[in-house]
Amino acid sequence: MTRKLQLPLQTMNLVVGFMVWVIISSLLPFIQEDVAIAPERVALVTAVPVILGSILRIPLGYFANVYGARIVFIISFILLMFPVFYISEASTFADLLIGGLFLGVGGAIFSVGVTSLPKYYPKEKHGLVNGVYGAGNIGTAVTTFAAPVIATSIGWQATIKVYLVLLLAFAVLNIFIGDRNEKKVKQPIMQQIQAVYKNEKLWIFSLFYFITFGSFVAFTVYLPNSLVTNFGLEEVDAGLRTAGFIVVATLMRPAGGAVADKFSPLKMLVGVFVVYTAAAILLAFSPSLALYTVGAIAIAVSAGVGNGVIFKLVPTYFHSQAGIANGIISMMGGLGGFFPPLILTAVFAITGHYAIGFMLLSQVSLASLILIMWLMYQDSLNNQISIFHSSGQGMMVTDTKGKIVEVNPSFEKLTGYSREEALGNTPALLKSGKQPKNFYDRMWESIRRTGHWQGEIWNRRKSGELYVEWLTINPVTDETGNVIKYVATFSDITEEKKEGEA
Secondary structure, X not given: OHHHHHHHHHHHHHHHHHHHHOHHHHHHHHHOOOXXXXXXXXXXXXXXXXXXXXXOHHHHHHHHHHHOHHHHHHHHHHHHHHHHHHHHOXXXXXXXXXXXXXXXXXXXXXXHHHHHHHHHOOHHHHHHHHHHHHHHHHHHHHHHHHHHXXXXXXOHHHHHHHHHHHHHHHHHHHHHHOOOOOOOOOOOHHHHHHHHOOOHHHHHHHHHXXXXXXXXXXXXXXXXXXXXXXXXXXXXXXXHHHHHHHHHHHHHHHHHHHHHHHOOHHHHHHHHHHHHHHHHHHHHOOOOHHHHHHHHHHHHHHHHHHHHHHHHHHHHHOOOOHHHHHHHHHHHHHHHHHHHHHHHHHHHHHHOOOHHHHHHHHHHHHHHHHHHHHHHHHHHHHHHHHHHHXXXXXXXXXXXXXXXXXXXXHHHHHHOOOHHHHOOOOHHHHEOOOOOHHHHHHXXXXXXXXXXXXXXXXXXXXOOOEEEEEEEEEEEEOOOOOEEEEEEEEEEOHHHHHHHHO
């Protein structure tokens, strides 16, 4: 029973963590009435919680493997109570920076669930499970919408203190129903980092998550103040619209993960970054509020789907080091939420509009699209290589001059010749002498005329033993139709031949 409760429990833990994470950005219009914040520092105070929320994702993902999610969630919620209380009493810009930095723990707990929950489910459900858990980022929508409404009635200081009760309640809840018997993985953290950091896919997935989750966080902290400043909306209206953005992105996350369980995740990411590129270009032209809404919703959809898809890919490519890989990739996503608001603010201060910042997003999205195409090509190539090396049939590749350029392990097993002995030689290495010369002339004439040849042929192993094989030869052509290689596949049919003759 306890195991079945982990997905809803950890998802709600994430909801609470993300609710706390965005307290400052959600209540900033109210806080500014009592705390003096220079316009050029607004982006900094909203972005600071993202710093620790990003960096801590690596150790928290690791600790979730070592000690289990229950312990990490309990400690995290207790620790969060200190900065929450401190911010509720803040009277200076420095107070907000200090308290906001430690609010990052609320965002860092994301890596706990994506490390823990896949242990409870089969591989084919990891996309859906991580998508459902990731939907816990709706906590940002809850705070973005509810906090301004509550603050209107009781003030922003009292509103923040309400979160103390929530944190204490969930710390207690995890004490009683968190899984005490979760499977632990105690490989040293540096050993895990060394096992993954040279893998280029780790950094490519990090870039993708930097964009998808980073833009989600960036729009969450950027939209409330932007809608008030640039379109003259009321604080509550701006909070409601931002909450709408968050809800759309959140609902699309489990949908993206579920679909990625059924279809190619990389092909789905192609669609994600096509939408990103187009939406960012639209936003770059400073559209009306209606078109701005269309662009923002397109970003929300693609961010949500992309977030779900990426954490389907992580356990697929990093099974043994999922905790540390999740931590690194989710850290990069968090940092993706730190830098864009600062860049947008700097661009606006220099140019008076956000066009260059959004065009930068479109170009990074386009670059990501190219990287996905490269990954798909690499996967296709790796699949072909895997088939080549794991095939039970002997396989031999020659150039157009007849020199052997590659063989597979089955070739070595069937012929007795090692790869090193075969490379650079010709197939005459295996010649038995039992076929007349015109046999080979007819073979090559058939290949030139029909594009292939297959049939029985006698060959000789390295040991000198004669054997009969069923041989198929196919030419490989380039895009202009010119033959560049020949591929021969064969199997030993000596025993079948004997049985047939008997």
